[in-house]
Amino acid sequence: xxxxRDVVFPPDRHALYELHRYSPAIRSNGFLFVSGQxxxxxxxxxxxxxxxxxxxxxxxxxxxxxxxxxxxxxxxDTTIFMVDPDSKxxxxxxxxxxxxxxxxxxxxxxxxxxWLSGFDFEIKVIARLPHIAQNI
Numbered sequence: 012x013x014x015x016r017d018v019v020f021p022p023d024r025h026a027l028y029e030l031h032r033y034s035p036a037i038r039s040n041g042f043l044f045v046s047g048q049x050x051x052x053x054x055x056x057x058x059x060x061x062x063x064x065x066x067x068x069x070x071x072x073x074x075x076x077x078x079x080x081x082x083x084x085x086x087x088d089t090t091i092f093m094v095d096p097d098s099k100x101x102x103x104x105x106x107x108x109x110x111x112x113x114x115x116x117x118x119x120x121x122x123x124x125x126w127l128s129g130f131d132f133e134i135k136v137i138a139r140l141p142h143i144a145q146n147i
Contacts (some may be wrong), residue, residue, distance in 0.1 A: 019043065021074035026055035036075045041136040046071040047092065049130040057129045061099060065106040065132050072134060083110055085138040086100045086117045092133040096123040105130050124128070 019036040027049070036045040048071045050057060050064030058064040069083075076082055091098055091107075100121075118137070127133050 015066055020077055021071070021078050021081045023053070023074065026053065027051050030055055031138070032103070036079060038079060038083045038140060041140050042087075043081055043140055044073065044084075045075055045078070045136045047090075047133040047135040049127065049133045053117045057131075060112065061102050061131055062106050064130065065103050067108070068132055068134055071111040071147075072136065076081075076138060079138070079140065080142050081140065084112055085141050086136045088137040088140055089117050089119045090135045091119060091121045092124050092127060093121065093134075094124055098108070098122070099131055 016034065017038040018034045019038060027036060030037055035048075036043050038044075048068050050067035051066070051071060052058060058067045073083065076085070089104075093103055
């Protein structure tokens, strides 16, 4: 028996989803699993300025969360990837704080990588779907 994927696409999706053949997010068992989001313009190209790239990354992430009926406040787990964290972490974390919200914060794992296909920052999250009754 196969399980159909309950895919969530943002209303103004960028070209990377079709180009690289992946779903932006999947709803499953009361959670939303969001693929890594980058600061991609609509055509799939990276925003060149690091601060603007991080802001666009969160805009892309927030569009997916909103389409699923969530916000960043519903995020329970994050994984962050960054190229050259020694030189970029402070800028990335300063901009990310604009979107992070108030405590309690989600869990976070930050990973330094050597390549993100022209991007400097990527964030992957798991969010609780607020409209699904759960005992947590």
